[in-house]
Amino acid sequence: MSSTDVPTDGPVWAIVLAAGSGRRYGPHPKQYEFLGSERVVDRSLAIARAAADHVVVVLGPGEEAEGARLVESGAADVAVEGGEERSDSVRAALGVIDEDAAVIVVHDAARPLATAELHQAVVAVVHGGADAAIPAVPVTDTIKRVTHDEHGDLVASATLDRSELVAVQTPQAFRADALRAAHAHGGSATDDAALVEQAGGRVVIVAGEATNIKITGPMDLAVAIVLLGTLG
Ligand code: CTP
Ligand code: MG
Numbered sequence: 001m002s003s004t005d006v007p008t009d010g011p012v013w014a015i016v017l018a019a020g021s022g023r024r025y026g027p028h029p030k031q032y033e034f035l036g037s038e039r040v041v042d043r044s045l046a047i048a049r050a051a052a053d054h055v056v057v058v059l060g061p062g063e064e065a066e067g068a069r070l071v072e073s074g075a076a077d078v079a080v081e082g083g084e085e086r087s088d089s090v091r092a093a094l095g096v097i098d099e100d101a102a103v104i105v106v107h108d109a110a111r112p113l114a115t116a117e118l119h120q121a122v123v124a125v126v127h128g129g130a131d132a133a134i135p136a137v138p139v140t141d142t143i144k145r146v147t148h149d150e151h152g153d154l155v156a157s158a159t160l161d162r163s164e165l166v167a168v169q170t171p172q173a174f175r176a177d178a179l180r181a182a183h184a185h186g187g188s189a190t191d192d193a194a195l196v197e198q199a200g201g202r203v204v205i206v207a208g209e210a211t212n213i214k215i216t217g218p219m220d221l222a223v224a225i226v227l228l229g230t231l232g
Pocket of ligand 1: 017022024
């Protein structure tokens with residue numbers, strides 16, 4: 001993959017993904033839950049806005065009125081409808097990003113506590129020459145590979161070397177051409193860096209933030225509210 005011939009000093013675009021259905025969270029869409037006085041999606045958009053020239057918000061089907069409000073308020077420059085899988089939602093956003101975009105940051109709305117400094121840090125590493133920059137934190141649990149045995153029981157088949165593992169977060173920043181190339185032939189992954197890795201791109205890790213949790217299950221919103229109180 002080309003990595004140094006296209007300048008990265010042009011416009012920075014952020015994609016904020018809020019088109020998921022939050023099946024693990026519960027009955028309410030997690031992106032519209034309140035964190036203090038603002039919703040999860042509003043906080044994620046405001047922080048992405050602080051580090052990008054343009055912001056695309058990706059929303060679920062039937063959320064056109066919500067998208068119009070977010071654009072009207074200036075929280076986003078454009079709203080698009082997402083797709084079935086997270087990667088489909090990213091591709092929907094790529095379809096509305098200007099050709100002259102130099103760096104594209106992909107962020108999960110479900111991580112409302114990522115700081116503007118983290119957004120700026122990943123962009124800076126791409127400006128420095130990486131195809132992609134992603135935040136990660138050390139893994140503290142012991143991680144095992146599991147399988148089912150002949151009795152149907154869940155059993156451990158291997159214990160992975162924790163020193164070689166990290167837990168990856170968003171925001172993830174990409175050279176725009178690297179991200180577009182990685183998505184050019186479809187594909188699905190739980191993050192975009194996986195597609196860039198598969199395409200042979202150089203993905204640089206930056207220090208993530210322990211407080212940058214993803215709201216996944218019902219407990220996570222409560223944790224995020226407590227963390228917000230300590231972060232200020
Ligand atoms: N997302 C998206 N489009 C999809 C799936 C996910 O924009 N088709 C977004 C979610 O809104 C979320 C982020 O990607 O901000 C990370 O996904 P995840 O935490 O898995 O959220 P959901 O897919 O909504 O939740 P679940 O997997 O529990 O259904
Ligand atoms: Mg999901």
